[in-house]
Amino acid sequence: MTPAAPRPALEATGLAVGRRGAAVLTGVELSVQPGERLALVGANGSGKTTLLRALAGLEPPLAGALRWDGGALPHGGARVRAVGVLFQGEPASRFTVRELVTLGLGLDAPPSPAARRRVDDALALAELAALADRPCATLSGGEAQRALVARAVVAAPRLVLLDEPTNHLDPAGRAMVEALVDRLRGHPRGAIAVVIATHDLALAAGCDRVALLHAGRIAALGPPARVLAPALLAAALGVEVRRLDDPDGGPPLFRVIAPRPRAPEAAA
Amino acid sequence: MKPRPRRDTIVAGCAVGCAAVAVVAICLGSTGWRSPWAWTAMVGELRAPRVLLGGLVGAALAVAGVVMQAVLHNELADPYVLGISGGASAAAVASLALCPGLAPGPAAAAGATGAALLVRGLARGPHDPTRLLLAGVAVGSILASATGAILVLAPGSQLLRSSTSWLFGGLGTPPWSALVAPAVAVGLAVAWLTAQATRIDRLTLGADVAAALGVAVARLRRRLLIAAVVLTALAVAASGLIGFVGLIAPHAARRLVGEGHRHLIGAAALIGALLVMAADCVARTAFAPRELPVGLVTASLGGPLFLWQLQRGAR
Amino acid sequence: MAGVYRIALAVVAAAACSGSAPAPRGPGARVVSLHDVTTELVIAVGAGDRLVGVADPVDVRTDVAAAIARVPRVGDLESILAVRPTIVVGLAVVAAQDPDLVARLRQAGVAVYLGDPGTLDDVFALTRELAARIDAGPAGAQLAARLASEARGGDSAPATPRRVRVFVYDCCDPPFTTGRHTVLDDLIRRAGGDNVFGDLAAGWTHVSWEQVVARRPELVVIHAYRYDGQGDVADKQRAVRAISALAGLPTLVIPLGCSLGGLRSLEGLARLRTAIGAALGARA
Numbered sequence: 001m002t003p004a005a006p007r008p009a010l011e012a013t014g015l016a017v018g019r020r021g022a023a024v025l026t027g028v029e030l031s032v033q034p035g036e037r038l039a040l041v042g043a044n045g046s047g048k049t050t051l052l053r054a055l056a057g058l059e060p061p062l063a064g065a066l067r068w069d070g071g072a073l074p075h076g077g078a079r080v081r082a083v084g085v086l087f088q089g090e091p092a093s094r095f096t097v098r099e100l101v102t103l104g105l106g107l108d109a110p111p112s113p114a115a116r117r118r119v120d121d122a123l124a125l126a127e128l129a130a131l132a133d134r135p136c137a138t139l140s141g142g143e144a145q146r147a148l149v150a151r152a153v154v155a156a157p158r159l160v161l162l163d164e165p166t167n168h169l170d171p172a173g174r175a176m177v178e179a180l181v182d183r184l185r186g187h188p189r190g191a192i193a194v195v196i197a198t199h200d201l202a203l204a205a206g207c208d209r210v211a212l213l214h215a216g217r218i219a220a221l222g223p224p225a226r227v228l229a230p231a232l233l234a235a236a237l238g239v240e241v242r243r244l245d246d247p248d249g250g251p252p253l254f255r256v257i258a259p260r261p262r263a264p265e266a267a268a
Numbered sequence: 269m270k271p272r273p274r275r276d277t278i279v280a281g282c283a284v285g286c287a288a289v290a291v292v293a294i295c296l297g298s299t300g301w302r303s304p305w306a307w308t309a310m311v312g313e314l315r316a317p318r319v320l321l322g323g324l325v326g327a328a329l330a331v332a333g334v335v336m337q338a339v340l341h342n343e344l345a346d347p348y349v350l351g352i353s354g355g356a357s358a359a360a361v362a363s364l365a366l367c368p369g370l371a372p373g374p375a376a377a378a379g380a381t382g383a384a385l386l387v388r389g390l391a392r393g394p395h396d397p398t399r400l401l402l403a404g405v406a407v408g409s410i411l412a413s414a415t416g417a418i419l420v421l422a423p424g425s426q427l428l429r430s431s432t433s434w435l436f437g438g439l440g441t442p443p444w445s446a447l448v449a450p451a452v453a454v455g456l457a458v459a460w461l462t463a464q465a466t467r468i469d470r471l472t473l474g475a476d477v478a479a480a481l482g483v484a485v486a487r488l489r490r491r492l493l494i495a496a497v498v499l500t501a502l503a504v505a506a507s508g509l510i511g512f513v514g515l516i517a518p519h520a521a522r523r524l525v526g527e528g529h530r531h532l533i534g535a536a537a538l539i540g541a542l543l544v545m546a547a548d549c550v551a552r553t554a555f556a557p558r559e560l561p562v563g564l565v566t567a568s569l570g571g572p573l574f575l576w577q578l579q580r581g582a583r
Numbered sequence: 584m585a586g587v588y589r590i591a592l593a594v595v596a597a598a599a600c601s602g603s604a605p606a607p608r609g610p611g612a613r614v615v616s617l618h619d620v621t622t623e624l625v626i627a628v629g630a631g632d633r634l635v636g637v638a639d640p641v642d643v644r645t646d647v648a649a650a651i652a653r654v655p656r657v658g659d660l661e662s663i664l665a666v667r668p669t670i671v672v673g674l675a676v677v678a679a680q681d682p683d684l685v686a687r688l689r690q691a692g693v694a695v696y697l698g699d700p701g702t703l704d705d706v707f708a709l710t711r712e713l714a715a716r717i718d719a720g721p722a723g724a725q726l727a728a729r730l731a732s733e734a735r736g737g738d739s740a741p742a743t744p745r746r747v748r749v750f751v752y753d754c755c756d757p758p759f760t761t762g763r764h765t766v767l768d769d770l771i772r773r774a775g776g777d778n779v780f781g782d783l784a785a786g787w788t789h790v791s792w793e794q795v796v797a798r799r800p801e802l803v804v805i806h807a808y809r810y811d812g813q814g815d816v817a818d819k820q821r822a823v824r825a826i827s828a829l830a831g832l833p834t835l836v837i838p839l840g841c842s843l844g845g846l847r848s849l850e851g852l853a854r855l856r857t858a859i860g861a862a863l864g865a866r867a
Binding site: 080083 | 463464466469473474484522526527528530
């Protein structure tokens with residue numbers, strides 16, 4: 001018997017999420033396959049972070065169902081093997097890089113040699129091996145961000161959720177994080193699904209699918225070529241965007257021309 | 269791996285230092301040096317139980333400080349911060365005023381616990397360290413003024429005298445039986461907290477991150493706060509308000525063994541014990557035959573220590 | 584007429600504004616006493632009729648308590664001034680508890696006299712001086728002389744072979760005791776004893792049990808705050824007995840009233856003589 005199609009790493013049906021009882025997004029239908037990279041794009045306040053928190057199991061949804069790998073999110077030590085997260089605004093901790101990444105394993109006891117090897121692998125993936133024993137507070141923005149991504153993936157979770165991973169990073173830092181996310185695809189422990197909430201249209205363009213959030217719903221969901229169209233972006237982000245496709249077949253470039261004036265009669 | 273044995277060695281070093289200070293503190297007193305090999309009543313009755321109780325109190329306060337700092341995400345939190353010092357002093361002074369012959373310890377412990385519960389009740393809702401600290405300051409100052417009112421309004425000058433001894437922290441002359449409860453509490457607390465160490469580490473990263481890393485955040489916080497309040501209440505019952513130890517010992521321990529709570533708890537306990545035993549020794553001998561309250565000595569050690577840390581650019 | 588006279592007196596008192604302003608003479612002397620010691624002295628020199636206000640008595644003899652039963656109780660500035668005194672008397676501890684009060688009284692033109700006896704001789708001097716200021720000078724001198732001879736009376740006994748070491752326990756842990764410059768220390772010395780902490784220049788101070796044990800006292804004086812011996816005495820005796828080296832020693836209860844430096848100091852002296860004599864006899 002042929003193996004059944006792999007269960008989606010994440011499946012949301014009829015999902016409504018919100019803050020303090022007020023719905024921010026409704027009618028979310030999502031299915032993320034193992035190894036897939038999905039970008040969430042939308043203006044500030046469109047609900048990207050709220051959705052990610054629900055996908056991470058931190059807030060119960062207001063309506064609808066969420067399934068991770070076909071079932072509920074486990075508690076305790078098994079949680080880190082199901083979902084890895086990177087949220088914004090985490091203050092620099094005084095742990096060393098190695099200690100921080102080790103915490104991502106969610107262990108109650110000191111790490112075994114096998115666990116320590118996993119940590120080394122994650123550090124290598126994030127190119128942080130040389131900085132492993134430095135306190136996180138002494139790292140640059142990009143290095144700290146990579147450390148947090150390494151922590152999110154060290155337990156080889158089926159699903160990784162990243163909230164604005166390239167925010168506040170200089171071009172070198174941004175390039176390193178993009179490369180790291182790239183490398184997750186070929187992770188030795190199996191395909192890791194990645195959901196990235198981002199303003200960075202270039203990063204979104206490099207993903208497999210993009211979900212465009214606007215007016216409390218997912219306005220568009222599909223390959224970046226289709227979703228990241230100037231017309232859709234103008235409506236969702238409120239900016240005039242010019243898109244320049246790369247003749248070499250790489251991801252397209254985006255140039256923001258001007259904020260679109262919000263005329264009262266303009267249709268969404 | 270290189271870092272881990274180094275940390276275990278440091279903690280072992282702290283244990284050795286702590287034991288050495290204990291021996292010196294037992295040998296040295298206001299009547300001079302007496303060898304503990306000649307176990308006289310002087311040493312066995314008047315010095316040894318007091319020194320060892322001081323060690324237990326220091327350990328309890330240090331561990332409570334570490335836990336408070338983890339739960340409140342604030343390195344300047346000390347064990348008394350949730351209105352505990354106010355509650356303990358008000359209850360102790362009331363007990364001294366109403367029943368002068370009764371030791372104020374149990375009343376102080378009850379007052380400490382009551383104040384902590386009140387603060388937790390006032391800061392109801394999702395855990396917010398700022399609200400907790402504010403409620404603690406409010407309750408603490410109301411209770412401190414109640415303490416002052418009792419001292420001023422109650423008749424008789426003896427109340428002032430016995431209250432001062434208690435408020436500034438003093439170990440008195442405890443019987444050996446007084447060590448049992450603190451020893452059990454400190455032992456259990458250190459064991460349990462060390463077992464929870466990685467969970468506490470994850471907690472310090474933030475509630476969301478901790479939850480995402482598999483920690484039952486609300487439950488852990490509750491248990492940690494209970495542990496901190498119990499340890500502080502026992503310390504206060506034994507020795508009155510000894511300040512600074514709950515702040516300095518965690519700080520010093522962090523500099524020695526880093527952030528990981530697996531070593532931090534033990535190191536802080538040992539450093540706290542060492543500090544109080546040393547301070548008590550100074551309190552007994554510096555102005556012999558007169559005796560200072562221990563809390564005065566810890567405060568006068570603590571202030572300059574902090575200044576020195578500031579100078580070194582402690583960050 | 585009387586009102587004008589009082590105002591004139593007040594002006595004179597205010598003009599000579601220092602602690603040792605001469606007392607107003609004549610029938611107008613109105614005395615407020617803020618301390619049990621001075622209350623007892625005022626009654627003892629027969630000037631009880633001049634007493635217009637007293638602080639709430641803490642621990643006075645029953646006859647004194649009866650004598651002041653009708654006298655209004657005062658405490659703060661307002662209540663004191665309400666009885667229109669010409670002189671306020673007390674001990675130095677009154678000023679220590681409320682420094683403002685003394686200054687305000689003087690500003691209001693009231694004479695203030697606070698004694699601070701450190702020895703039994705100071706008590707005799709206090710008696711004389713106080714009486715002089717409330718216009719009972721002769722009676723005061725007489726009383727002082729009588730007290731002095733009473734005190735000496737005991738001294739004429741054959742000199743004791745040696746001094747008994749005495750430890751005074753007031754309260755608390757670490758123990759609170761008296762050093763050199765207090766009335767109780769003086770009484771102990773006159774009674775043939777030797778305060779084990781008499782070398783301390785401080786007044787009342789905290790020491791350590793270790794020091795107490797090291798100085799090997801032979802008699803423990805419990806400084807009680809309740810004259811009738813209830814309440815705190817049992818607790819204090821328990822505290823002393825908890826120290827094994829002190830558990831078997833004889834104890835003597837001296838109430839606060841006997842150690843403050845007033846009339847009852849003589850009573851304290853008598854008790855000490857008896858107890859010290861007994862301790863010597865027991866050791867002989």
